[in-house]
Amino acid sequence: MAKLNYKIDVDPNKTARAMGKALKISRKHAIEICRELNGMKLDDAIEYLKDVIALKRHIPFKRHCKDVPHRKGKFGWHAGRYPVKASREILKVLENAKKNAEYKGLNAEKLRIKHISSNKGPTIKRYMPRAFGRASPKFQETVHIQVILEEYH
Numbered sequence: 001m002a003k004l005n006y007k008i009d010v011d012p013n014k015t016a017r018a019m020g021k022a023l024k025i026s027r028k029h030a031i032e033i034c035r036e037l038n039g040m041k042l043d044d045a046i047e048y049l050k051d052v053i054a055l056k057r058h059i060p061f062k063r064h065c066k067d068v069p070h071r072k073g074k075f076g077w078h079a080g081r082y083p084v085k086a087s088r089e090i091l092k093v094l095e096n097a098k099k100n101a102e103y104k105g106l107n108a109e110k111l112r113i114k115h116i117s118s119n120k121g122p123t124i125k126r127y128m129p130r131a132f133g134r135a136s137p138k139f140q141e142t143v144h145i146q147v148i149l150e151e152y153h
Contacts, residue, residue, distance in 0.1 A: 004019065004021065004119070004144055004146075006019075006115075006146055006148065007115065007117055007146065008114075008115050008148065010114065010115075010148055010150070014106075014150060014151055015114065015148055015149060015150050015151075016097055016098075016100040016101035016103075016104050016106060016111075016148075016149045017097060017100065017146070017147060017148045017149065018093050018094075018096040018097035018100055018146075018147050019093070019144065019145065019146045019147070020089060020090075020092065020093040020096075020143075020144065020145040020146075021121065021144050022121045022122060022142040022143075022144065023089045023121070023142060023143045023144070023145060024124075024140060024142055025083075025085055025086040025089050025090075025142075025143050026083065026085075026086055026143075027118065027120060027141055027143050028064040029059075029081075029083035029085075029086035030086050030090065030118035030143045030145060031063065031064070031118055032059050032060070032061050032062070032063065032064060032081075032083070033049075033052075033059055033083060033086055033087060033090055033118075034090070034116045034117055034118050034145070035062070035063075036048075036059055036060065037049075037090075037094075037113055037116050038113060038115070038116050039112065039113060039114075040112065040113050041111070041112050041113075041152075042094065042097075042098060042108075042111040042112060042113060042149060043109065043111075045094060045113055046091065046094055046095070046098075049087045049090060049091045049094070050091070052082055052083070052084065052087045053084050053087050053088060053091070055082050055084075057075070058071045058073075058075070058080035058081060058082055059080055059081060059082070059083055059087075060075055060076065060077035060079065060080045061077075061079045061080055061081055062077055062079075065079040068080065068081060069081075089145070090145055093145050093147055094113075094147060097147045097148075097149050098111065098149070100149075101149050101151075106149075106151050107151055110151050110152055110153070111149045111150070111151055111152075112149070112150055112151075112152050113147065113148075113149060113150075114148045114149065114150035115146070115147070115148040116145070116146070116147045116148070117145075117146055118143050118144065118145050119143070119144040119146070120141065120142075120143065120144075121141070121142030121143050121144045122142055123139050123140065123141050123142070124139065124140040124141075124142065125137070125139050126138045126139070126140070
């Protein structure tokens with residue numbers, strides 16, 4: 001696997017970062033979650049993802065919104081879903097970044113997400129045997145998630 005670099009360069013003394021590689025989640029769900037979390041305070045983002053996992057708040061789908069049902073409540077957008085599996089994996093990456101920030105000596109209550117993004121990962125190629133000697137592809141795409149936290153004042 002090729003070395004995956006972070007998309008932006010930051011001062012390592014003021015920031016903490018974490019990366020999740022080859023996560024088996026939906027790329028479209030990861031894009032929408034990362035767009036929604038970018039710029040949030042870390043504690044608010046963690047609570048938001050826990051509410052999504054508990055099906056209390058939805059993630060507004062702004063780009064991949066074809067055939068997505070409307071959700072009640074005024075969250076700024078009509079179409080939304082509850083991507084539980086992707087939210088769990090991104091929550092793990094956020095908590096890992098929080099631990100990295102605590103290890104560096106940054107104040108955990110004053111962290112915000114400076115950068116969060118999702119990239120396409122490697123495709124796991126498998127084949128399912130079928131009748132009469134045929135086989136159907138059963139490919140699974142993976143996603144890389146990168147998070148950079150910054151201490152705000």
